[in-house]
Amino acid sequence: MSVQNYGNVSLNLRVYATDGINNPDGSFALLSGDTKPTDVGSWIALAQENVTIPAGKQLLIPYTITIPAGADPGDHVGGIVASNELPTKPGKVNTLLVFRRTGVRLYLRVRGQLRSNLSTEAFRVSYDGGLNTANGKVRVRFRIVNLGNVRQAGTYRLTVKGAFGTGKHDLGEEVFPELLPGQSIEVAKDVRGVPALFVAKASVTVTPKAGGDEAASQPTRRSAQTFAPPLLPLLIVAVLLAFLVVWRIVRRYRNLDDSDGNVIDGNPGGDSGSNEQESVLA
Incomplete structure (x- = not known):
């Protein structure tokens, strides 16, 4: 792998191999540097993991791939990354570290039965x-x-x-x-x-x-x-049903009031009829 320093100062890099993944939106990505690879990234051995590249210079970093016995057939995707850690406020207490990464993808296919699913x-x-x-x-x-x-x-x-x-x-x-x-x-x-x-x-x-x-x-x-x-429509129906229920309740109480009034008015008439009947008998 070749790494070129296009800057005007020397560059300290950490070089490592890792596995490829898809982001939730489907875009290609690589595992973060602190995540241990379990697939093709773990099959790659680099000649150097920490390198310094002078300004304007290029460095070739050899690597080897060893496919383990019993590796699953099919595609294995990863990458080799060169990462640079740069503090935003050198020498200050509140310092934000910025990681800049560049790398190359690695596509490897192990022979065997291939399945599309x-x-x-x-x-x-x-x-x-x-x-x-x-x-x-x-x-x-x-x-x-x-x-x-x-x-x-x-x-x-x-x-x-x-x-x-x-x-x-x-x-x-x-x-x-x-x-x-x-x-x-x-x-x-x-x-x-x-x-x-x-x-x-x-x-x-x-x-x-x-x-x-x-x-x-x-x-x-x-x-x-x-x-x-x-x-x-359901809200309108609910309002109409509520209005109907209230109307029926009010109507029922009105009918009860009218019924009670008729009983009170009929009692005097009933008593008068009894007195008249008693006078005739006398």
Whole structure:
């Protein structure tokens, strides 16, 4: 590996090998310098780990790769990094250390049976309609995982719709970056314009990109649905039901008051009839 110092002062570097990973958004990254590698990064031995490169000079750093017996077949990805630690306030108590890293990627394939296998996991759908029943928002979250042993890129196609196919949105094919074996990418999409008709549905189809030596796995499809309540109509119905219940309660008490008044007015009439009957008998 060759490292060039383009500055006008000498450069102290720590050189180390490590494993490759994917960030949550799918971009390529390497493990931090304080994380011990367990894959191809641990197979690399460097001739020097701490070097000083004079200003304007170039240094060649030899390295060897020893593949262990029984290594898993497939792709193993890592990198060799040259890291420089630079204090922002030399000699001060409150000093912030800035780490600058540069490096090269390393792609290694171990012979054996190759497997292409992309999986869609943690597929979740939720609905946020608010009071506007015609312009609800569907939130879709899922993860694409590379369960195979080769690097794998591909596309996904997301479709969202309401009940009876209303407000259908086809977002078209979107490309996701190359995933290393065992790595994944998180996908989050918000889709507006889905009416609140009690049900909102979403489905995604993940299609692997054909590789070189290995056959691409078949497309996979996942779907889910969620409750999409029409809040404004339900609120109106709830208010009307509450009004109806209050009206019936009030009406019932009024009927009870009228019934009590009729009983009181009828008692004197009943007593007068009895007196008249007693006079006739006398």
